[in-house]
Amino acid sequence: MIVLTLTSFIYSPALVIFAPCNEAFDDAAPVCGGSCYQLLPGIGTFDLVFTIFIPLSFIISFNCILVIRVMKQKRRMLQKSIWKKNLGMLIQLLLISMLHVTGWMPVVIVILIVMTNNNPPIIVVELQASWVLLNIVYIAVITNPLVCMFAIPEIKEKMFSFLNSIHIRQQQISPIINTQTHKSSIKKN
Structure with a gap:
């Protein structure tokens, strides 16, 4: 974890500051203002492999390994209560990782083709x-909390109970119609 933290604080700023290239801003270009080190053949390719391809392949391979381990564990134990907990965690993991993979996979495919x-x-x-592919990545980032809310049972129960209480409160609020007639109110006139 320390290596990853140091890498993120040293690797990216060093590439941006010390890369042997000059920034060229062209307002007429479809993409203007990106990091120029990504256009250098050696550094750009290394950066794509190191920051996009390897992490994405790790996510896919480790999730497959984890799913296989859970399935083997299910066959070995055959206990329904433990299987329900494992199934819930497995669904959470698959939903979040599939959201991440579906956001990044079109970008990776296009970069590999180019x-x-x-x-x-x-x-x-x-x-x-164009920025179309990068917007797909942002959609995955924005919808990640929603997927987490629906994937984690405790949060889902609290959310449904909160929505239920709002629904009940809205049903209780209604205007009072006075249908009662008194002789005393009629006699005052």
């Missing part, structure tokens, strides 16, 4: 130049 082809298709180049 990196491996000398003349990539025009639509792929335009997808990479």
Whole structure:
């Protein structure tokens, strides 16, 4: 954990500050103002592999290993109460990791197509130049708390009880209609 923390504080600022390139801002370009070190062949490729491809492949492979271990554990134990807890945790893990993977996978596929082809298709180049693919990543980031709320049973129960209490309060509020007639109120006139 210390290595990852030091890497994040040393690696990225060092690349941005000490990269042997000059920033060129072109307002007419579809993408303007990105880090110039990503355009250098060696450093840019290393950065993509180190910060995107390896973490994403770790997430996919470790989740597959964890699912296989849980399935083997289920066959071995055959206890319903423990299986329900394991199933809940497995669903939480799969929902959150699939959200992350579906957000990043289109970006990774387009980057791989551009990196491996000398003349990539025009639509792929335009997808990479536009911010459409990066917005997909942000949708995954924004919806992550919602997935967590629905995946964690304690939060889901509290949320449903809160919504239920609001619904009950709204049903209790109603105007009072006076249908009672008294002789005394009629006689005053």
